[in-house]
Amino acid sequence: MDRELSSNTIKANKRKRLSQISAAIAVIAVAIFGFRSLITPSISRDEIRTAVVEKGQVLATLTATGVVVPEKEQVITSPIQARIEQVVRSSGEQVQPGDQILLLDRSFTQLAYDKLKDEQQLNQHKSVQMRLQLQKTLNSLESQLEIKHMNVRSLQARLDDEKYLLKIGGGTQEQVKQAELNLKIAQQEFSQLERDIASELALLKADEQELSYTLAMQGRSIEELKRKMEQAEVRAGSKGVVTWVKNEIGNSVNAGDVIARLADLSSFKVKASIADTYAEQLQVGNQASLRVNNTNLNGTIAAIEPTVTNGTITFYVVLPHEAHKLLRPNLRVDVQVITATKPNTLRVKNGPYFRSASGNQVFILREDEVVRVPATIGVSNTDFVELENGVNVGDEVVISSMKEHEHLKRMTLKK
Structure with a gap:
């Protein structure tokens, strides 16, 4: 038969059930929290x-790459085809106007110069000979012309005599006609000789003009070669620093080859390039910011090259503080072109x-x-x-x- 439980037993069972319920609630809460953490990243x-x-x-910018270049740079080219004989100034040296940088071998140009001088002297001698020969010819023609003139006067007098004799009955009509014919022939010969003299004078003038042109051209060629030989002593045209020089002694260079570069390092600009897809956003006058060793320098786009090369456009940025101490030739910088503010x-x-x-x-x-x-x-x-x-x-x-x-x-x- 069943016995009635004591109050202590009842209380113990109640506490046990409460513990079981609390544990179940805790397990459910942990499960819910763990599932929530699984589904929430x-x-x-x-x-x-x-x-x-x-x-x-905020400034809207386009990013470009740039390199610092001198604002003023003189490119020196070889005036003649020659061989490098001596390097007087090396890269990095400062020069003043007139200072020699290179010396080129001038022997080949000197030979051409001497040849032209000889040809000019020969043409000058030829001109003298031509004048003497023509003068001789003219003297001969003028003597013949004087003789013809006297002959015409003589025949004119003979014609007058025949006409007078015919008038007084001492001559015939045939004699008068013959005298007239002889006079006409003499007058024709006289006129032809005058034309010959005029032609010889015109020919002399043409020959002289042609020879003067030849002498003038030779004179200019001689002056040009003389100037090139002087330029073979390659000298600086302005104050600056030699940034590059062709220093391979003994190597040959052609006329027009670059042999030295001279720059004024007191002012600089930046040569920058950017993809051609941004071409429409680039405008002369746009502001630009240059970052040089964590320092920002402000500048302005001064020029944009019209051609596209390998998918890029080149433009130039000038700086208000050109002689900034951080700038050096060929220094690479980051360029930010400002398109909006x-x-x-x-x-x-x-x-x-x-x-x-x-x-x-x-x-x-x-x-x-x-x-x-x-x-x-x-x-x-x-x-x-x-x-x-x-x-x-x-x-x-x-x-x-x-x-x-x-x-x-x-x-x-x-x-």
Whole structure:
């Protein structure tokens, strides 16, 4: 038969049931929390970099590569085909106007110069001979012309006599006609001789003009060779520094080959290049920022080359402080061409996220979560990115790459 349980036993059983129920509740809570952690993604705070949204200026820029070059550079070319005989100034040496840099062998040009001089003297002698010969011919023709003139006068007198004799009956008509014929022949010969003399004079003038042209051309060629021989003593045309010189003694150079470069290192400009896809955004007068050893220098685009070479466009940036102590020839610099300015706008520091993000969205930190929010990404440069909406001043935005998580709306932030 059943016996009634004692009050102590009843209390013990009640405590046991309560313990079992509490344990079951705890197990259920742990299971729920563990399942929630399994279905909610998380990310460690150490895996991300963040920046705080602030208000300020953002400059829209295009990134280009540049090299510092002297603003004024003199390129010296070889005036003649010659051999390098001596290098007087080396790269890096300062020169003054008239200082010799190179000496070229002038022997070949000297031979050509001497040959031209001889030919000129020969033509000058030929000119004298031609004048003497023509003078001799003219003297002979003039003597013949005088004789013909006297003959004409004699025949004219003979004709007058025959006409007088015919008038007084002492002559005949045939004698008068013969005298007239002889006079006409003599007059014709006289006129022909005058024309011959005129032709000889015209021929002399033409020959003299031709010879004078030849002598003038030879004179210019001689002067040019003389000047080239003087230029073979390659000298600086202005004050500067020798930035490059062809120093292979004994090597031959052709006329027009570059043999030295001379630069004025008191002023510089930057020769920059950028992909031709940005051609429409480049304009003369655009402001540009140059970064040299963590120092920013401001400049202006002064010229843009019209041709595209290997898919790139070349342009030149001039600097207001040309003689900046950080600038050196051939120094490579980063160039940021400013295409637009956004003053007093929401901005955040630039980072890898904005180079790989797809669509207008950002991730911000909210307490213990990383939340994706829509935001319009505006203009940018290497330092800042504009956020036109979707965030507020003070929001902490993820700027490290989120490419693997960009499809998620929120993540738990693990400390």
